Amino acid sequence: MKILVTGTAGFIGFHLAERLAQRGDEVVGLDNINDYYDQNVKYGRLAFSGIDRDAIEEGKLVTSTKYPNYRFIKLDLEDKAAIDALFAAEQFDAVCNLAAQAGVRYSLTNPDAYIKSNITGFINLLEACRHNKVGNLSYASSSSVYGLNERQPFSVHHNVDHPVSLYAASKKSNELMAHTYSHLFGIPTTGLRFFTVYGPWGRPDMALFLFTKAALEGRPIDVFNYGNMQRDFTYIDDIIEGVVRVIDNPAKSNPNWSGQNPDPGTSSAPYRVYNIGNNEPVRLLDFIEAIEKALGKTIEKNMLPIQPGDVPSTYADVTDLVEELGYRPATPVQEGINRFVAWYREFFNV
Template structure:
């Protein structure tokens, strides 16, 4: 297939693009490479895919120009804002995609408290542009990143895709819930197969610098205290990146179908070709146990600053993945210590530490 993957300078998108290329798909990647977090990590992901030769060249990526990977002719990349409707439309007209996987978004729950406008532009306006471009260019296979944050004030665990998600507690979560509603509308009106993926706390190599694992590892290596919110009482269904990518690929290969015998109590399906899945490890981990796994790998104790829960955060996440297993024969299963070990190994190499955590060349 020829697949548009948005967010390919991002964490999940970069991993997905490489996996799709490895199996022979043609991939066009899209990202605006914004400065929400360390752009060197984003440039590193693009370098890994052969889009650029070195980190120093990253800032020279021209806007709106389709570049071909130096490693794989099946991989192209364009620096573009999703809200740039004219250029997004032209990209669809020129490239004629078989499928779209939208992983680009303004991420972050806490950032949405202080920068709400960026979520509306990228996550709502940009998402609409992709749906419209798909509609007018006969793209019937559309998958996209939603989030476990849509469960909001719901306290019934594990979270099921048939639970009510009408009470988000951050604008980020509201934008993701909006994506699901918009997708259903386009499935119903235009017959586009849309599948939303509610990701649960994704972690692993090349991860986001604003996420807990990255922040904790960085602080530990710099001998600084870490802020532990909700006094360490958080429960998170941490899900390893390879498990997430496998789930995404299975969704791309199995577009949503209409359900003519749909029971209207089932929120995750519809009479339209629409579906929503949880992708989580189905095994929530206490935040303190997560930190202990980092300490085990680094061989050191991390000093902790215990803090109250932050606005927009939920105390626990836990994914019910029964429909993922039933429909796609898949369940994430990477153990937390294995996943953290892999992340720390990557972090040490990327940021210039030896295996004992000592900075190389000062």
């Protein structure tokens, strides 16, 4: 297939582009390489995939030196004319949108960034898919859409109308926008609710990266909700396997869907939402203990109350993923953390 993957300088997008290129798909990667976090990590990911930093030019397709079937373009999803031109020229079979303004806490101070990237950028993609007859659109949603829901494990069949951050609201908006285009124009769309993704090449603003960096520099870490937070930490390889299965299996309509008793996770349109999580919540203090074990040192902790926008617990019900795509994430947290720490030490030479 010819597949557009947006966000390929980002954590999940980088790994997905690698996986698709390795299996022989024709991949076009797209990213605006913004400065939300250390751009050296973003350029490092691209360089690992054979996209040389010096070859990158705004709006120009660059061919990977590692994978001849992988090309990259620096482009912003908000640039509607450029996105339309790219779709018209390339005629993609499938699109996986992983580009977004990420982060819950950042959305409290920079709300405009989320509207521009996550809403305006997404509508530009939907329109491009519509006018170029793209056969499958998958996109990153988030476990944060569950918001004030306390019923666990979180199921895609639960109502999610009570977000507690603008980031979460923007991801829920993506699901609603996608459903509209599935209903009106028959575009198969699948939303992927990721649960706390971690692993090598991870984001510098995420807990594992922050904690590892602080520990190796001999600094204390901030531990919110006094360490009693629970997260369904999901290893990057498990996430990628789930995404690839969705790319290979476009959403279908649910013949049993009823407007009298509407199921939020499916539709009479070719629309689907899946959780991709480890299905095994881990207490934050236990996660930190696993990092200490991987590093061979104790980390000093500043115990703090929960932050605005955070939810105390996440726990994914992955029944639909297992039953419909035959896949269940399964990497143990200690194993995943060990791999991250090994990568971190090598990348930063520490």
